Amino acid sequence: MKIAVTGGTGFVGHALTKEFVQKGHEVFILTRKMDVKENKKQVTYVQWLNEGDRPWEILEDVDVFINLAGESINSGRWSKNRKKRILKSRISATNEVEKILSRLQKKPEVLIQASAVGFYGISDSETFTEDSREAGDDFLARTVQQWEATAHNAEDLGIRTVYCRFGIILDDTDGALPRIALPYKAFAGGTVGSGDQWVSWIHLKDVVNGILFVAANKHVKGPVNFTAPNPVKMKEFGQTLGKVLHRPHWIPAPRFALKIALGEMSILVLEGQKVLPQKLLAHGYTFLYRDLKNALEDIY
Template identity: 90%
Template sequence: MKIAVTGGTGFVGHALTKELIQNGHEVFILTRNIDGKENKKSITYVQWLNEGDRPWEILEDVDVFINLAGESINSGRWSVKRKKSILESRISATNEVEKILSRLKKKPEVLIQASAVGYYGISDSETFTEESNLAGDDFLARTVQQWEATAWKVKDLGIRTVYCRFGIILDNIDGALPRITLPYKAFAGGTVGSGHQWVSWIHLKDVIGGILFVIANQHVKGPVNFTAPNPVKMKEFGQTLGKVLHRPHWIPAPRIALKIALGEMSILVLEGQKVLPQKLLAHGYSFLYKDLKNALEDIY
């Protein structure tokens, strides 16, 4: 198949592109600047988001469109300016995707749109599935809700649309896990905050496997939770990580200290939500890593 990917050089996009090529697909990576990027046998770089760009002329025959574009929420303190940039990067990219799709004479079979479990807001007591009607009201929740609402317009084009609500994606190269692991490697790991906040995690390999599964299964549409079937509390997460790394779990990171250090961004580690992948399981996806210990042992 011919598959277009925005954010193809990012954390998930890089791993996904590698897997798609290994499976024999032709990948079109949309990027702001193609200078220095050389097309290969299975990869074509397509310039977009600049005045005068006409990516739809190259993407006419794509079968699948995957939108992973958006500024990372992890790379800096959330100032007013930065929060605006996080939101606008997602909205502008998704609007441009809708524009491209509307101009294609032959529409792709599916749009796979990145999203996040932040949609549901934070809770220590609720359990969320794709059928949950509750939506959060913090910055992350509002950002994700607007992100999905922007992509909703694609349905009017007759394209199957899937919102991948990603949990905490585990990998040893990028994402949150390397940062969480640092104190343990220094023999200073411990419970973060109260330890009662939920961590809805997923191994990077299951993110890639889940996306391929969604591409292949035409009955999957709408929001899909990309989380492992067994979320854990933060205290258990840290204890399990310590055991896998053969490091102690003993020095806590107090809530007040993290709030002072990270500001509003501290919500990423101090708060959470229990999210279950009801739709993936119901459609028959078989997780490679259902339990945290097995996932961490594979990674480390």
């Protein structure tokens, strides 16, 4: 297959590209800057988001388009300006993807659009599946709603569209896990906040395999929860991590201290939602890592 990827040099994009190349696919990575990029076997860099760029001329025959572009929500305190950048980066990139798709004579079979479980808002008591239609009302939920709504235009072009609502993606190189694990490695790990908040997690390998699965399965469309079947509460997450790292779980991180340190961004660790991957399971996807302990043991 020919696969176009925005955000291809990021956390998930890098892992996807590596897997695609290993499986013999041809990958086109869209990038704003070309000065340090060199094309490799099976990997072609395509410039976009600059005045005068015409990426559609190179992407005419792609089979799958994957949009992962957007400023990281973990990149710093959520000031008013940073929140504007987080939203604008996602909307602008997705609008540009729509522009590319509209100009292609031969449309890709599927657009796989990054999204997040933040769509559902926060809750300690509810369980969310793709059938949960009501969105939350915090900053993340509103951002995801607008992000998905922008990508919805691809459906009007006759392109099957999948919204990957990612949970907390686990890997030792990037994402939330290295930050969570750091206190444990220093023998200072413990319960974060109340410990009752849900952590809907997924191993990076299941993210990669899951994206390959939905790309190949023509019956999968719309929102798809990318979370493991067994979410856990934060206290259990920390206890399990401590056991895997052979470190104590004993020094708590109080809610008030995290709010002072992180501001509004503290919602990422102090709040959560219990999200189940109903659609992936219903279509026959087999998770490599269903349980947290097995996932963490593989990573560490």
